[in-house]
Amino acid sequence: MADPQADTVRDEVAGPLAALGLDLEAVELSRSGTRRFLRIAVDADGGVPLDLITDATRVVSAALDDGTAMGEQPYTLEVTSRGLDRPLTEPRHWRRNVGRLVAVTLHDGPAVTGRVVGSDDTGVEITVKGQQRRIAYADVARALVTP
Structure with missing residues (x-):
């Protein structure tokens, strides 16, 4: 189910983040009593260094201050990079x-573990037990980087 407030936050911060070369990965809003917490996850080719997280926090904060998504009530903002657990x-x-x-x-079939060797807009090539295998994104139920 879509969260209209998260969608509005996404609309307000995506442009400023893109100007920094960052992709907006996730917007998570939570509430604990009267406290609100907003987590923005970003990513970029080559990773996201700490100084870029600082810049992203600054532009997200400014965009939200200028916008209407978070209203007048206080909230805590965290800008983070996309983790391996996503x-x-x-x-x-x-x-x-x-x-x-x-x-x-996979949606139909066993789970597989392999090394990513390439990808395109429709699927990924992974090496599983020495054999290269093509998997269409449409066939993937869930995929995670393993430690």
Whole structure:
């Protein structure tokens, strides 16, 4: 179910983040009593260094101050980079993880673990037990980078 407030936050911060060369990966809003917490996850080719997280926090804060998504009530903002525990859901995620070991759960068939050797807009090439295998993104139920 879509969260209209998260969608508005996404609309307000995506442009400023893109200007920094960052992809907006996730917007998570939570509430604990009267406190609100907003977590923005970003990613970029080559990773996201700490100084870029600082810049991203500044532009997100400014965009939200100028916008209407968070209203007048106080909230805590956290801008973070996409972690290894986040699923690979977009072609860019696969591209950014070439060379890494991934665990892939398929919609129909057994789970496989292999190393990403390449990807394109429709699927990924992984090496499983020495054999290269093509998997279409449409066949992937869940995929995670393994430690």
